[in-house]
Amino acid sequence: MMHGEHGEHDQQGRPRDGRTEEHTEEHTAGPGDAAGAPGEAAAPGDAAGLSERDRAVLAVERRGWPGPGAKERAIREQLGISPTRYYQLLNALLDDPRALAHDPVTVNRLRRVRAARRERR
Template sequence: MTAAETPDTPDAERPAEPAEPGAPAEPACSAAPGAPAAPAGLSERDRAVLAVERRGWPGPGAKERAIRERLGLSPTRYYQLLGALLDDPRAAEHDPVTVNRLRRVRDARRARR
């Protein structure tokens, strides 16, 4: 054991070591096997927002409750984030079915106004 590795050194004083050398800080989404990972993917929160939207809900109350409990967001903030995600090409790469469905719904609502 070297002097830097003494067992009496508190963990707070030791430098943080990455789990794997060269591992990305954030896990990449699995768009296609063998495809190169995008340098800047979606955040965990963005993926969670898309996952909530992907699921079917029996009514608005259940969805709003899930948004508050699972994401820790108000429904208003959730829909603001979702609106921004629909314009993000990384979201379309991550979950094209959900994003394209939501874009069609948004466009239909805009056309009715």
């Protein structure tokens, strides 16, 4: 039996069930992933190789928050990780050129905040 004989992919390598490649990838960001929240504007730039979780972390940072409690609650509920882990991931993203290409406004703003905090130390 040859590969694709049962209709998994067409001659161009696309899934025969009509899904696009991006819909066949495994979901990694977890429940309530912020990147696709209803009413939220589309993420700026191209995803440029960032994981869904990385894009979701940047999406959380794009939002305005009434206070720290609301943001920490959203981090736990939307991303399923602790705020400590979230800030570790965010800090690494600020040094990732793919994150800068994906969302330069947010990444540059956060880099300025981080630099100002380091100067105060």
